[in-house]
Amino acid sequence: MEQFDIVDEHGNVIGSASRSQCHGNPALLHPTVHVLVFNKQCELWMQKRSARKDIQPGKWDTSVGGHKEAGEPVICAAIREMSEEIGITPLKEELIFCYTYIMRNDIESEYITTYRYMLGDDRMIRFDPFEIDEGRFFSRRQIQSHIGSGLFTPNFEEEWQRFLDHDKDFFHA
Numbered sequence: 001m002e003q004f005d006i007v008d009e010h011g012n013v014i015g016s017a018s019r020s021q022c023h024g025n026p027a028l029l030h031p032t033v034h035v036l037v038f039n040k041q042c043e044l045w046m047q048k049r050s051a052r053k054d055i056q057p058g059k060w061d062t063s064v065g066g067h068k069e070a071g072e073p074v075i076c077a078a079i080r081e082m083s084e085e086i087g088i089t090p091l092k093e094e095l096i097f098c099y100t101y102i103m104r105n106d107i108e109s110e111y112i113t114t115y116r117y118m119l120g121d122d123r124m125i126r127f128d129p130f131e132i133d134e135g136r137f138f139s140r141r142q143i144q145s146h147i148g149s150g151l152f153t154p155n156f157e158e159e160w161q162r163f164l165d166h167d168k169d170f171f172h173a
Contacts (some may be wrong), residue, residue: 003070004030007111009102016070023054026109029102030067033078034114035095036163037063037086037125042171043137045125047085049153050133055107056153058133063117074113082117086135087126090117099166103155114159116167140171 006015006028022030037045044063051057066081068074075092083089095115103110119125127135147157163170 002067004067005070007031011100011111019067022067023108026104026106029109029111031074031077032065032067032110032112033074033081034062034112034159035064035078035082035117036098036114036159037082037088037117037119039119039137040121041137041139043139044143045086045119045135045137046152046156047127047132048134050131052130056155059153059156060138060151061153061156062159078113078115085128085131087128088117088119088123094118099162101159101162103158105154112159114163116163116170 002019003016004019004022005013006017007030008014009029011031017028017030022028039045046060046063049056049059049061064078064081064085066077066085068077072080075095078095079090079092095117098114098116100111100113103112125135143152143160146152147160152160
């Protein structure tokens with residue numbers, strides 16, 4: 001049974017709980033990691049969540065996202081999730097920390113740490129078909145034109161705005 005750390009509002013571990021407990025009790029704040037994967041054209045690779053997922057099935061979402069296992073360092077969780085979901089195992093220094101925020105909804109509460117990763121020409125995305133139904137790159141304009149349409153998960157839409165607010169120069173570099 002998967003065990004997750006339970007954290008306070010500052011990310012300090014205060015306990016642990018099973019996945020099923022966390023995905024039914026919004027009072028259990030648990031750490032997750034997201035990685036925004038961009039190509040050289042500054043297009044974001046997004047995953048279409050599997051129809052088998054229990055949360056937001058069939059919607060387009062963050063490039064990589066997953067839970068941090070109990071006791072696992074956040075950066076290691078990001079590397080593991082990238083390897084599992086898209087078949088890329090980055091070096092720690094290739095992951096650029098962006099920000100941490102808390103996302104709450106009626107089902108769960110997550111303490112999310114987000115990283116940015118630039119996909120090199122020598123790397124190929126090979127996604128796990130059990131986790132992801134489809135994947136492709138979206139331009140900033142394509143993302144903006146679909147915000148609020150129901151195409152994306154609400155979590156992604158919130159994260160996208162955070163990324164734009166946080167990394168203002170990314171698209172102008």
